[in-house]
Amino acid sequence: MTSHAKQLISFLTLMLISLFVNAENNSSFLMKPVKKSTDQPIYIQIFKEESLLELYTEKLDGQLEKVRTYPICSYSGGLGPKKFQGDLKSPEGFYQVNFSQLNPNSRFYRAINLGFPNQYDKSKGYTGDFLMIHGACKSVGCYAMTDSVMDEIYQYAELALQGGQSTINIHIFPFKMTTENMKKHQYSKDMDFWQQLMPAYQYVEERKQIPSVTVQNGRYFVNSTLTSSNSVNPVLNLSQNSESKWLQDTHTTIK
Template structure:
């Protein structure tokens, strides 16, 4: 009899689970939801919350793992330790691994952020939105800029973490209920990947490695305590669960005050780090001589291009960085990087050339000027030699006439006459320069007339 009762209860539980699974918000037609900012969590999720020893309005924490393309909801149990309750596949995030540095770089933020009820936006153009809180104190201290970086719907991103509308409807409800329960701030941990020994070894050669090592301290402490770490900033760096001495305070850009780690946490961290070091050593043997290629946004999008069919034009999933990335030897990576740099340089040069040179149609529309016959004949006629500068101050004494030679046009700058090069050279002493002969047609009367010319007349070209 007892086994029959157990079988009946098991069958009922399975049926209930199957029923509740189909009632998640993922299957809701969001176009028909009228109360999106106050829409309740599904009965299946509420039942799961109760089964895990949680309250509907207990605190939550949001964790984003960029490379895995995952957003996790962690919720506090009645013992105040957090447990992962739900996991969502991020539909779209832009840029590559690494923090956001400046406005317009298309990077999605990485770091530890505090969200308040003020960060919820029920009237977002992207269905619903939760502001990430970027820039925080760390970002501001390091002069990182950007604005309106959200977790939102619509599956389209430019520096945001974008979900489907059905997903953000549920995520928004988790945050709303936690704030209704009295939670003052929700911690958002936006991380590049799960910061395990293997992943840290795989990404050890990244330019962001030092930044990630700093984030890893907070990641590790959460893994140990299962409680969101207390976050502060000093010396432009994150510090986690540090207790300042006396009345000292943390200044994001100033020196860190004297501080210490709680003894129980310090002891747990020591054991954790010993195990981590062992795992990291094993991972380094696996990745020795190899480097992970972090894919571009375009390479990720190429994997999911078919998903855009029959969807709105704004719908733009970006795919998985794990699937689009690859492990290369260091030599292969350097060759690939060099080839990409050369391709980018060639593309930029082509772009600049196209911007400078007119098109064939533009060139054909520009009239070509014809030479002036009068000016051409004048230019072809031989010109008398110009007077030297020092002849202005000569006595005007007539010397023996001598026909001026007609030099051939020089083939190069080296064959040019001294007079033609005179503008580019320092004047020599008068005694070293041949004095040009006067024009034989000049008469004494004309010389007297020339000598009486005003000073400025000497500068008129003959």
């Protein structure tokens, strides 16, 4: 065997070893388990303009601790609330999720149904259904995440509900509702609606606690002292039929 042939064989051997090691490393990366989350109660904020989902855990004293900030892969329809089926918009407002709204076998990998329309949406006559946070990184009215990110969000939600949290509050804002951003959007047709959302954002920023939200006369009130027979908590659209249909998750819906 010539010296050149020996050098070629040595080179090819090193290449094969390198490819094998890289393949092993890549395999280990892909199989890397999601970071272990806890069964602490959680709270979620979504910010459209920044394309961020922020996840908090609630400590025993009621104080919130931000533990994760995730990029939103995709949402649709721009800023502003969802108003009718087929407008392809992702919702804004205050939503609550219980265990029946988790779907581990969604065609979008994992999914959490937001419960749209809530009491406020219904009071406005808004329509639409199956608005979710889900994987698969594609959206028509939902908030889509990468599968790996959705896996972790889903785990936090599942463990929190299994650990005794009855409902998870998910508050969806058009943007981080700072004075500067509100001024930037002051001429928007949705400003009146956004002013109803802003106190909840401020409350979390200042108090690090989950705000109490009610609906009265077709408006959101945050930590309101107003009382009325018409004042109710935002509720979920979870009739037995719609819940069963949601869990099947096998049809195409124009959102």
